[in-house]
Amino acid sequence: MLNVVSPQIIAYGVFTGLVFGFLLQRGGVTRYRVIVGQFLFADFTVLKVMLTAIVVGAVGIWGMRSMGLDVPLHIKSAVLVTNILGGLFFGVGMVLLGYCPGTGVAALGDGSRHAWPGLLGMFAGGAAFAFVYPHIKDNLMKAGSLTATVADKTTNKLTLADVSGLSPWWFIAAIAAGALVVFVILEIAGPKAALTED
């Protein structure tokens, strides 16, 4: 149980966590008001941060792959029933707590006292899922599984490029264009986020 990964992997994990936590706090997304404000369309910080991260990240990752570099993907299984059902539970939880798991843990370092009972709830929810898992893995978690054949292998770890047969760059361009339109509209007509003071 006390097995630990190599010092290099530990350093990688710590580095990633430090930078991730720093950026989340600086962005203001470790604040309850900013997260709940997004779902009330009163503050668009979350959408701006996430869409920018997705576009910048996608260009880098798919760009490195296009250049022939060894950048493995880590695609999660397309089981649409549980992807969507889980997402519906998640949305309710995110508004009740005011954080998602990452921002909630980061908020502990940003003076949020009420993120502590939230963390306890997360442990309980994770444990509850572990108990339910054996009962749903052979039915619910297989029922909505979307599979396709990619590189002669049948898999449900699918990307939009896999199922459409189109180049990933079409999707990246579409997401970037969509994000740009959203950003222009928000900057012209969106609510002014009062992020400087809390």
Added chain:
Amino acid sequence: MSLLRQKRWNPYLVGIGLGILSWIVFGVMHKALGTSTTIAVAPGAATAAFAPDYVQNQAYWAKYLNPAKGKVFFNWQFFLVLALPVGAWISTLLSGDHFKETVPALWKQRFGPSLIKRSIGAFLGGFLLLFGARMAGGCTSGHGISGSMQLAISSWSFFIAMFASGVVTAFILFGVKGRKNA
């Protein structure tokens, strides 16, 4: 230096930072940013300390806790989650953004100042978050950021479902009045 002292960074700058962090995570570390697996497996790792056989027979935890297959609790993501609040704390130290929150103002307007009520709400919220994240296979970082940039079908399905559900929940809980005060 002045940038490090600014309390808030432009959200686009933060997004670019997270995007570049993802390049390093995918390209150098061969990992994908995520947090919820570690939180869900933590109770299993604690149980395994005094009942290892139970955990090895528990289908879900056994998937993630199998030293023979190199699946250990204290892994890359564990150290990421551990460092996450430290990174946020360092940010507040550098900028002097001192903040304490027990019951958020928006919550107080709707549900009153009770610490117990807020704690129950936060606990329930946390419960649904992790239950939903593990059912869907990821959370806002694993699906929302890492998965979406990989163009994963699962991640875009999750992202759209959780956003729609969050909007409906937020308007049911806080309404248009809450929106004005948010």
